[in-house]
Amino acid sequence: MNRNRLHHNQKNKSSNVRACPDCDLLQSIPLLLPNEFAYCLRCNATLLKNQKNSLNRSLSFAVTGLILFFIANLFPLITLKALSLTQNGTVLSTAWVLFEMDRPLLSLVMLFTTFIFPALTLLGTVYVLLQIKTNRINDYTAPLFRFLHHTHIWGMLEILMLAILVTVVKLGDLAEVIFGVSLYAFCLLILAMTLLDYYLNPHDIWNSIRQYNRESK
Numbered sequence: 001m002n003r004n005r006l007h008h009n010q011k012n013k014s015s016n017v018r019a020c021p022d023c024d025l026l027q028s029i030p031l032l033l034p035n036e037f038a039y040c041l042r043c044n045a046t047l048l049k050n051q052k053n054s055l056n057r058s059l060s061f062a063v064t065g066l067i068l069f070f071i072a073n074l075f076p077l078i079t080l081k082a083l084s085l086t087q088n089g090t091v092l093s094t095a096w097v098l099f100e101m102d103r104p105l106l107s108l109v110m111l112f113t114t115f116i117f118p119a120l121t122l123l124g125t126v127y128v129l130l131q132i133k134t135n136r137i138n139d140y141t142a143p144l145f146r147f148l149h150h151t152h153i154w155g156m157l158e159i160l161m162l163a164i165l166v167t168v169v170k171l172g173d174l175a176e177v178i179f180g181v182s183l184y185a186f187c188l189l190i191l192a193m194t195l196l197d198y199y200l201n202p203h204d205i206w207n208s209i210r211q212y213n214r215e216s217k
C-alpha cells in the first residue's frame, strides 16, 4: 500500500497499531481498501492484507496443493537412461539412497525440507481453514496455526527443483533424461503453494480464533 499513507497514519493515535511479525516494529495501519496490503516500513514484511474471499481461495489452493503433493510423490521425478542402465527416483527413494550412501544428515534434511514440512503445511492449513469455514474452531486451532507458521518456512521445494535442473543440465550429454509426471506435478505444487501464501490471510484466521476464545469464556 501507499507508504505515505502509512507514515501519515502513524501520527494518528486512533489508528490500528500492529507489531511487525518479522522485526517487531510497531506501526499504525490505516483502514485498508479491498485488495490493499500494508507492508512493514523497516523490513517490508506483510503486516495486513484485505482480500476478498481469502478463505475460499486459500482453501482451494491448499486442497489443490495436497492433491499435487500426492501425485508428485507417487511417481518418479525423472528417469535417467544411459547405455543399458535405467535409473529413476521419487523424493522418498532419493532420501533413502542418500541414507544408504552414509549421508544420514543430508538424507534427513532432504526428507524434512521436501516431504515432511510441506506435507505438514498443506495438511495443517487445510485442517485449520476447514475448521474456520465450518465454525469448528477448538482449543488446538491456535497452537496448530502457530506451529504451521514456523514449519512452513522450512519447506524448500524450490531448492529441490533447482537441484533437479542442475542434474538435468549436467547429465544431459551423458544420459537420456525423461521427465516424469511427478516433475510437472512438482512445478504446479510450487505454484499452488506460492498462491496459497499469497491468498492466506493470517489476520482473518487470528480474528476467527480470537472470536472463538471470547465466546468460549
Ligand SMILES: [Zn+2]
Pocket (backbone or CB within 6 Å): 020, 021, 022, 023, 024, 025, 040, 041, 042, 043, 044, 045
Ligand atoms: Zn518488519
